[in-house]
Amino acid sequence: MADNPRSHLYTPRAGEVRLGDALAPTGKAPFVLFGVAEDLGVRANGGRPGAAESPEAVLRALLNIPCNDWVRGSDFAWGGILDLRQAGSVEAVDEAVHAAVLPWMKAGAVPLVVGGGHNNALPLLWAAAEAAGRPVHALNLDPHPDVRDLEGRHSGNGFSYAHARGYLDRYAVLGLSEYAVNAASLERLTTTNGWAFETFESWAVRGETSWESALERMLGHVQMGPFGLEIDVDGITGAPSSAQTASGWSWLQARELAYRAGQTGQVAYVHLTELALRYASEGERPGQAKAAAMLLLDFVRGTQNLPW
Numbered sequence: 001m002a003d004n005p006r007s008h009l010y011t012p013r014a015g016e017v018r019l020g021d022a023l024a025p026t027g028k029a030p031f032v033l034f035g036v037a038e039d040l041g042v043r044a045n046g047g048r049p050g051a052a053e054s055p056e057a058v059l060r061a062l063l064n065i066p067c068n069d070w071v072r073g074s075d076f077a078w079g080g081i082l083d084l085r086q087a088g089s090v091e092a093v094d095e096a097v098h099a100a101v102l103p104w105m106k107a108g109a110v111p112l113v114v115g116g117g118h119n120n121a122l123p124l125l126w127a128a129a130e131a132a133g134r135p136v137h138a139l140n141l142d143p144h145p146d147v148r149d150l151e152g153r154h155s156g157n158g159f160s161y162a163h164a165r166g167y168l169d170r171y172a173v174l175g176l177s178e179y180a181v182n183a184a185s186l187e188r189l190t191t192t193n194g195w196a197f198e199t200f201e202s203w204a205v206r207g208e209t210s211w212e213s214a215l216e217r218m219l220g221h222v223q224m225g226p227f228g229l230e231i232d233v234d235g236i237t238g239a240p241s242s243a244q245t246a247s248g249w250s251w252l253q254a255r256e257l258a259y260r261a262g263q264t265g266q267v268a269y270v271h272l273t274e275l276a277l278r279y280a281s282e283g284e285r286p287g288q289a290k291a292a293a294m295l296l297l298d299f300v301r302g303t304q305n306l307p308w
Helices: 040-044 051-063 090-106 118-132 158-164 183-191 200-204 211-222 251-263 285-303
Strands: 031-037 076-083 110-114 136-141 168-176 195-199 227-232 267-273
Touching (some): 051 110, 051 285, 090 118, 110 285, 118 267, 136 158, 158 168, 227 251
Parallel strands (some): 031 076, 136 168, 136 227
16 A cells, blocks of 8 residues: 555545555556646636645545446546646646646546646647547536636636637537626627537526436537537536536536436546535535546446447
8 A cells, every 4th residue: 555646545444345446557447537636727717716625535535435336446547636736827737737638548548537627628628639639529517618718828718728729629518607608708609610508597497498408419519529528516506616606507417417428438538627625514525525526437337338
């Protein structure tokens, strides 16, 4: 255990094997676990700090899950936790995240990334496009589209920068809040070729569609090629985050999306972002971290249960 770089993140228990005991050797698993500990992009966007502290808690919850017929340590390699809190700039974070995940993507592994701010969508899309040799797509479960102006890097413009730099092609926002998007971002969403959205209010308030139908349409919009799956905790009811909401969707709905996206066989990476556990009570934090960990397992289960 002394030479295990993740040994402080889980507690072995006699009589059972936990994920932390059984992760695959480097290069020998289809998925790789990463944490990105930073909230520089959130701060630059005027959000509440705290996302830097959550990757360790989520990965600790994941590594303490017991292995069984449904959970296999051999599915996962350990990428590590990138501590970028002192990186100095969001651009420096971009470079570090891109450099960390690119070799894994080129080798065919799917990074499962726990952030950190949503600014990290840019380096993940950059690496995915480089590995694919062409622009990739993205599906974002988020009340905010994060397509603000190219005004300097922060957590609110990762997708507009990715598109401007040629990394992002088709983009779908599931759960866009009609009350949280500025006019310039909405215009960008509605006028950029290949971009689409379903608003939260259209299904949850007015009943013009349903969660299931909206999910199906947005998945269909991006699954014709490699796409990044982005899940922003900001939209999950009661989840502690930089822009917390009391009126959104549930962890179970986010988990369903992760599973369904896995079933497409096209996901280039999973990015769970903006969780800020400091805003939950001490008693609530373990449950929130475990919900995030289970979402990652749901995605993996989806890849193992393809519909064809």
